Amino acid sequence: MEAIEDRNRQLEIDDRKYIWHPFTQMQDYVKEESLIIEKGDGCTLTDIYGNEYIDGVSSLWTNVHGHRKKELDVAIKKQLDKIAHSTMLGLSNVPAIRYAKKIVEIAPSGLTRVFYSDSGSTAVEIALKIAFQYQQQAEEGNPEKKKFISLYNSYHGDTIGSVSVGGIDLFHSMYKHLLFESIKAESPYCYRCAFGKSYPGCNVECLSRLEEIMSIHAHEVTAMVIEPLVQGASGMLLQPPGYLRKVRELCDKYSIFMIADEVAVGFGKTGKMFACEHEDVTPDIMALAKGISGGYLPLAATLTTEKIYNGFLGEYEEFKTFFHGHTYTGNPLACIAAIANLEVFEEENVLDKLQAKIRHLKERLLSFKDLKNVGDVRQCGIMVGIELVTDKDTKGTFPHKERIGHRVIKEARKRGLIIRPLGDVIVLMPPLSISMDELDRLCDITYESIRAVTEKI
Secondary structure (H helix, E strand, O other): OHHHHHHHHHHHHHHHHHOOOOOOOHHHHOOOOOOOEEEEEEOEEEEOOOOEEEEOOHHHHOOOOOEOOHHHHHHHHHHHOOOOOOOOOOOOOHHHHHHHHHHHHHOOOOEEEEEEEOOHHHHHHHHHHHHHHHHHHOOOOOOOOOEEEEEOOOOOOOOHHHHHOOOOHHHHHHHHHHOOOOEEEOOOOHHHOOOOOOOOOOOOHHHHHHHHHHHHHHHHEEEEEEOOOEEOOOOOEEOOOOHHHHHHHHHHHOOOEEEEEOOOOOOOOOOOOOHHHHHOOOOOEEEEOHHHHOOOOOOEEEEEEHHHHHOOOOOHHHOOOOOOOOOOOOOHHHHHHHHHHHHHHHHOOHHHHHHHHHHHHHHHHHHHHHOOOEEEEEEEOOEEEEEEOOOOOOOOOOOHHHOHHHHHHHHHHHOOEEOEEEOOEEEEOOOOOOOHHHHHHHHHHHHHHHHHHHOOO
């Protein structure tokens, strides 16, 4: 026992001494009690001291079937007996081929080609480069079309290209001198409408403004990048019904490619396999990551149409090749996990079973609106954002230094739940496999944690 305690103390010391954590103010982190995860099973995470927690954000929106899912474990172990990695630069491998076929078969109709990478950021970066290069060299391209439209409050990743089309100042403004210029349109943040209106009486004015931007800039814009249905990292901002379909129509009208960033919303989290399905939309390019491998291994894919793919075909000396690639592109282990992930969706009827959980979650969230500092509760499928405010009438925001969201998630941790805030928006996104009992416990702990923190204000 003493040896285990010594090991644990040393792990905590070494964590603070050697690791620089993402999106984490390390000056604060080193002062706080460490939480080091050692094991997982289903929707439960266990730390080095044996304390158990519900994984309320599916390990950052990725672990759709829970931890230690037998079918995924077995698939990866079998693949290890064959090969763990081989390059795809001029070669191929069996799992990469099999997965590409499976994902094309279930993706929105018209997406026929798969380019692999290893994260959501790179999947979007690839989408941007494909759209740009197509215009520069394809027969039907237009070299004047070099710019991109994206939405305020958008988040598309952390590489330079994906940050350039991002719209969250907190994450992106620091790097402004490194970025290329993109054109921003107002996002449908209905709770805090930029035009001072209320849905549905607003007639979705943000769409009218978007069309104005497109009509002015269509001659120089190659693509619009959008998170379908939900802007995740901005606090689970929901697009009103019909918004996505109208964006598709506007892109067609003004000859602008539509890039759907399904990194956060894909693989069942909105209630359908892909968010675009809700409005029967096929983008020209679609970026996938996070849940693609069931949360097991880094993998991403950028899907596109045959038309765009053909724009890169030519003689060697024409240099129309897409000069982009990653060392672990199409990694066999990651691709076999992705195949097993889709097989679980199919064999266990995951999406059908999810509908009752979505309805139950919706009912449970009703009570949150009674809490004095909950201004808005947003839900799409299993994705939830609970926005905390100083006052319901004024929708006032808390001073950053009070770190209300952070205090809530620390309170939840004491009660056996791991969640993560986006500022003062409390985010819930559990694994799709969560049981009704676990879902109730997640809601109970979140409710009590918000109340415990805000009643002291």
